[in-house]
Each structure stands twice: as structure tokens, then as C-alpha cells.
Amino acid sequence: xxxxxxxxxxxxxxxxxxxxxxxxxxxxxxxxxxxxxxxxxxxxxxxxxxxxxxxxxxxxxxxxxxxxxxxxxxxxxxxxxxxxxxxxxxxxxxxxxxxxxxxxxxxxxxxxxxxxxxxxxxxxxxxxxxxxxxxx
Amino acid sequence: xxxxxxxxxxxxxxxxxxxxxxxxxxxxxxxxxxxxxxxxxxxxxxxxxxxxxxxxxxxxxxxxxxxxxxxxxxxxxxxxxxxxxxxxxxxxxxxxxxxxxxxxxxxxxxxxxxxxxxxxxxxxxxxxxxxxxxxxxxxxxxxxxxxxxxxxxxxxxxxxxxxxxxxxxxxxxxxxxxxxxxxxxxxxxxxxxxxxxxxxxxxxxxxxxxxxxxxxxxxxxxxxxxxxxxxxxxxxxxxxxxxxxxxxxxxxxxxxxxxxxxxxxxxxxxxxxxxxxxxxxxxxxxxxxxxxxxxxxxxxxxxxxxxxxxxxxxxxxxxxxxxxxxxxxxxxxxxxxxxxxxxxxxxxxxxxxxxxxxxxxxxxxxxxxxxxxxxxxxxxxxxxxxxxxxxxxxxxxxxxxxxxxxxxxxxxxxx
Numbered sequence: 001x002x003x004x005x006x007x008x009x010x011x012x013x014x015x016x017x018x019x020x021x022x023x024x025x026x027x028x029x030x031x032x033x034x035x036x037x038x039x040x041x042x043x044x045x046x047x048x049x050x051x052x053x054x055x056x057x058x059x060x061x062x063x064x065x066x067x068x069x070x071x072x073x074x075x076x077x078x079x080x081x082x083x084x085x086x087x088x089x090x091x092x093x094x095x096x097x098x099x100x101x102x103x104x105x106x107x108x109x110x111x112x113x114x115x116x117x118x119x120x121x122x123x124x125x126x127x128x129x130x131x132x133x134x135x136x
Numbered sequence: 137x138x139x140x141x142x143x144x145x146x147x148x149x150x151x152x153x154x155x156x157x158x159x160x161x162x163x164x165x166x167x168x169x170x171x172x173x174x175x176x177x178x179x180x181x182x183x184x185x186x187x188x189x190x191x192x193x194x195x196x197x198x199x200x201x202x203x204x205x206x207x208x209x210x211x212x213x214x215x216x217x218x219x220x221x222x223x224x225x226x227x228x229x230x231x232x233x234x235x236x237x238x239x240x241x242x243x244x245x246x247x248x249x250x251x252x253x254x255x256x257x258x259x260x261x262x263x264x265x266x267x268x269x270x271x272x273x274x275x276x277x278x279x280x281x282x283x284x285x286x287x288x289x290x291x292x293x294x295x296x297x298x299x300x301x302x303x304x305x306x307x308x309x310x311x312x313x314x315x316x317x318x319x320x321x322x323x324x325x326x327x328x329x330x331x332x333x334x335x336x337x338x339x340x341x342x343x344x345x346x347x348x349x350x351x352x353x354x355x356x357x358x359x360x361x362x363x364x365x366x367x368x369x370x371x372x373x374x375x376x377x378x379x380x381x382x383x384x385x386x387x388x389x390x391x392x393x394x395x396x397x398x399x400x401x402x403x404x405x406x407x408x409x410x411x412x413x414x415x416x417x418x419x420x421x422x423x424x425x426x427x428x429x430x431x432x433x434x435x436x437x438x439x440x441x442x443x444x445x446x447x448x449x450x451x452x453x454x455x456x457x458x459x460x461x462x463x464x465x466x467x468x469x470x471x472x473x474x475x476x477x478x479x480x481x482x483x484x485x486x487x488x489x490x491x492x493x494x495x496x497x498x499x500x501x502x503x504x505x506x507x508x509x510x511x512x513x514x515x516x517x518x519x520x521x522x523x524x525x526x527x528x529x530x531x532x533x534x535x536x537x538x539x540x541x542x543x544x545x546x547x548x549x550x551x
Contacts, residue, residue, distance in 0.1 A: 075191075089353070
């Protein structure tokens with residue numbers, strides 16, 4: 001399959017490549033994750049039980065509280081972090097966490113990002129240009 | 137590109153020391169992400185800082201800042217803290233794991249080195265320095281942010297720990313989001329068809345509206361509130377709305393200062409209102425109702441309790457005994473705890489076997505590990521916010537009224 005390029009807003013963090021983990025659900029590091037084991041732990045989350053470590057996490061919107069702003073750096077230090085976050089809508093907390101933790105983040109795509117990428121696809125995330133390349 | 141004035145450029149260049157330089161770099165990154173044109177001065181900072189959130193990495197960052205000279209490291213605007221992650225006086229009583237206690241002590245020391253006031257409260261708007269209309273802030277707790285924005289008409293985005301810290305060290309935040317007039321307009325409309333008649337009802341209403349907010353940028357407007365709710369009712373409503381919705385601002389027509397009427401708060405014709413009925417509120421409780429009546433722990437927190445809430449819990453527990461199989465925790469700020477001690481409220485609560493926690497808010501004090509250490513799984517609370525959060529922490533949360541929670545704690549089962 002040919003490469004597909006998806007355009008979003010200019011993001012934060014380094015250019016990275018990895019495997020996508022996708023759901024049409026929302027995201028908060030505190031509310032949704034077991035950050036010790038590296039899995040989604042919230043029983044009502046569509047990714048419950050799935051391991052997110054090293055994945056490009058593709059979800060709808062940042063939700064929940066403020067703790068994610070601190071937590072992404074800690075998760076990165078322990079190598080228990082997704083390598084990138086692609087969201088339809090980030091919030092300030094997600095942006096602050098990405099900036100503090102040097103985790104890649106892009107949002108505000110010209111399509112619904114949770115529909116445009118499938119779990120398991122290889123993607124390159126380039127925050128500087130605000131683009132995502134999907135290799136299919 | 138975010139426009140900086142001379143002083144801000146000097147901070148970015150490192151002329152005011154490394155802590156302010158790092159802070160300006162962080163502010164620039166976030167500002168560019170949200171297309172901020174420039175920065176805005178803030179007059180107060182509320183810093184979210186518990187070691188569960190900071191982790192070792194955040195703690196090391198704070199300690200690194202503390203190695204610079206006082207002139208370089210001291211905060212530039214009054215800065216207070218959210219609850220910490222440990223009540224040292226009650227750590228043994230609730231089996232708080234030792235490793236976290238040591239971390240909390242390091243965190244407290246790091247804050248003091250930076251000139252931060254260790255207020256340990258998420259109800260600073262009730263107890264420390266209430267913001268005023270139009271005041272620009274950097275508030276770092278969703279509950280304090282939504283209350284300051286909505287009830288007081290102050291202006292803040294959610295400033296998570298690193299950003300609140302950057303604001304404290306520079307006195308600046310990027311000018312985007314809820315600092316701007318155009319972002320504070322209503323975007324969706326709700327009508328309360330019945331008056332919530334308990335704190336948990338107000339939380340349930342916040343949960344219903346919050347769950348439907350599609351992003352941080354939505355601003356719900358609420359109609360149908362006949363007569364002002366109390367500060368504690370709006371606190372519970374806002375905290376739940378912010379928790380379920382990641383929402384920093386609501387307007388309540390005829391109640392909150394930016395919403396004297398519908399025409400003022402919406403651009404153009406308002407959208408049609410979604411009704412919230414008694415049955416809708418009841419459904420929020422049902423959603424968390426378990427299949428059996430087992431109960432391990434009852435928590436009053438999130439947000440911390442006001443003096444009036446503490447008194448109410450005390451009166452409900454007076455001359456009663458909490459069942460041996462159940463633990464009851466009531467969390468408040470150090471200022472309110474001191475007042476409760478003075479007025480006999482702490483004694484009234486603790487004589488029942490319940491535990492008053494000071495300067496913490498339960499969910500951010502390593503609740504997963506404390507739950508495991510105590511064998512707590514089934515948790516009951518009057519806070520929709522805490523019920524929302526703790527589902528991801530290995531608990532089976534149940535929402536009830538304050539009275540229902542206490543009756544259950546005494547009975548030893550959910551009644």
C-alpha cells in the first residue's frame with residue numbers, strides 16, 4: 001500500500017517512528033493507565049489491558065485532570081511511555097506534559113485521526129511539520 | 137512565533153538564571169503549540185505537586201532548580217501548592233508505603249527552597265486567596281481552575297505542574313485559551329429540570345455535562361438554576377464537570393458573573409438546551425451501583441472539604457461508630473483542619489473511628505498502593521470526581537449522598 005500523509009497542527013517533541021495503537025476513546029495518564037505495568041487499566045477504556053509502551057498512541061481527545069503534565073516525563077524516564085501521542089484534540093495538560101517530557105505530540109488533524117490510522121500500522125510522527133506518515 | 141518583551145527575552149537568554157531560562161523555553165513550546173501571540177502576566181500560581189504525579193523525574197527536576205542561587209531560583213509571584221501526596225501524621229494509620237513518605241519529604245523541601253508556600257490545598261479559592269474577576273492566574277488543579285474561571289470570573293488554563301512552575305518562576309503564561317475573551321463564550325446549553333438536592337447530585341450533574349464535552353475548548357452553559365447554589369455545591373459541580381470533561385469553564389445563567397443572561401454568553405442564537413432530569417441524575421448513581429453490598433472504605437475528598445462540609449460529616453457521625461470492616465477518611469486542608477481541631481469537629485469525626493486527613497486529597501496520595509496495602513477495593517464517596525478517577529486505580533467506586541455514605545459506613549455494608 002502507498003504511503004499516506006496526514007496533516008495536523010505543528011506539534012511538540014522529536015520525529016519518531018513506531019507502531020500505532022488506535023481507539024476512538026479519550027486519554028488521561030492518571031485516569032486510564034497502570035503506569036507501573038504499562039497497560040491501560042481503566043475498565044471502561046477501549047484499550048483496557050493493552051500495552052502502550054513504545055507505541056504511537058492514537059486517540060480522540062485529552063481528558064481528565066492535570067497529572068499527565070508531570071507524568072509523561074516520569075514515564076519516559078522509566079521507559080514506560082508511548083513514543084508519541086496523536087490526538088484529535090490535545091488540551092494544555094497534554095501539551096505541557098509533552099514539552100516537559102520530550103514526548104512527541106500532534107493534534108488538530110484535517111481528518112479524524114482515530115479513523116485514519118489502524119492499530120498495527122507503522123507511522124512516522126514529525127511534530128515540526130505537523131505531519132504523520134502512515135506506511136500501511 | 138510567540139512575541140516576547142525585553143524582560144521575557146532576557147529571561148529566555150538566561151540573564152535571570154537557568155531556572156527562569158528553562159521556564160521560558162517551556163512556556164514558548166506550549167505557547168507555539170496553541171498559537172499564542174504573546175505572554176500574559178499572572179498574579180497567583182497554584183501548583184499541582186504530589187509525588188505520585190511528579191515521580192522521581194519531576195522531583196529531581198525540582199531539586200535541580202533548587203541548586204541555583206536564591207536570586208535565580210525564587211518564584212516571582214505568590215505560589216501555593218495543591219495537596220501533597222502524604223499526611224505524615226496519619227501515614228501509619230492508613231499504611232502509607234514508606235518509600236513514598238520519603239519522597240514526599242524531599243518534595244516539600246524542594247518547594248521550600250524555591251519559595252513556594254506549602255498550602256497543600258485544592259480549595260485555595262475558598263481558604264487562601266480567592267481570585268477576583270478578570271484576574272489572570274496559573275492554576276494547576278482542574279477543580280480550582282474551573283471554580284476560579286467560572287464562579288469568580290478569573291482567567292486560567294489548566295496549568296499542570298511543569299507549566300505552573302514555569303509561571304511561578306517567570307510570572308508569565310502564554311496568552312491562549314481561557315485568557316482570551318473569545319474562548320470564554322458558551323458553546324453548548326443544558327437545562328436543569330430539577331434542583332440537585334445534595335453535593336453528590338451536583339457532582340452527578342457535572343458528570344452528565346462533562347461526559348458530553350468533546351474537548352477542552354467546549355464551554356457548557358447551564359440554565360434553570362433558581363437561586364444561587366452554595367460555594368460547596370458549585371465546587372462539587374465544577375470538580376465533576378472538569379474531571380469528566382477536562383473542562384475549565386462553565387457558565388450558569390443568573391449565577392456566575394459572565395452569564396447574566398443567555399444573550400450575553402452566546403454569540404448569536406443559543407443552541408437548544410439539553411434537559412437534565414431527576415432520572416438523569418439517578419442514572420449516574422446507578423451506573424456505579426455494584427451487584428452486592430460489600431464496602432471497604434468511604435472517602436470524603438476531591439475536592440477537600442470546607443469547614444461546613446467537615447461540620448456536616450461530624451454531625452452525621454456524632455454518637456455513632458464506624459463498622460470495624462470499614463474505614464472512613466475525610467480529607468481537608470491544613471487551615472480547615474486547624475479550625476476543625478479548634479472547634480471540636482475533628483474530635484466529633486474521629487470519635488466514631490473515622491480518620492481526618494490533612495493536606496491530601498486521597499486520589500493523589502498513591503491510592504492504588506494504599507488500597508492494596510489495606511485490602512480496599514469497594515470504595516464509596518459523595519464525590520463524582522473521585523468515583524470517576526479511582527476506577528482506573530483498581531477500586532470499585534460507588535457514588536452516594538453524604539448521608540448514604542455514612543449510614544453505609546456505620547452499617548458495614550452499602551445501604
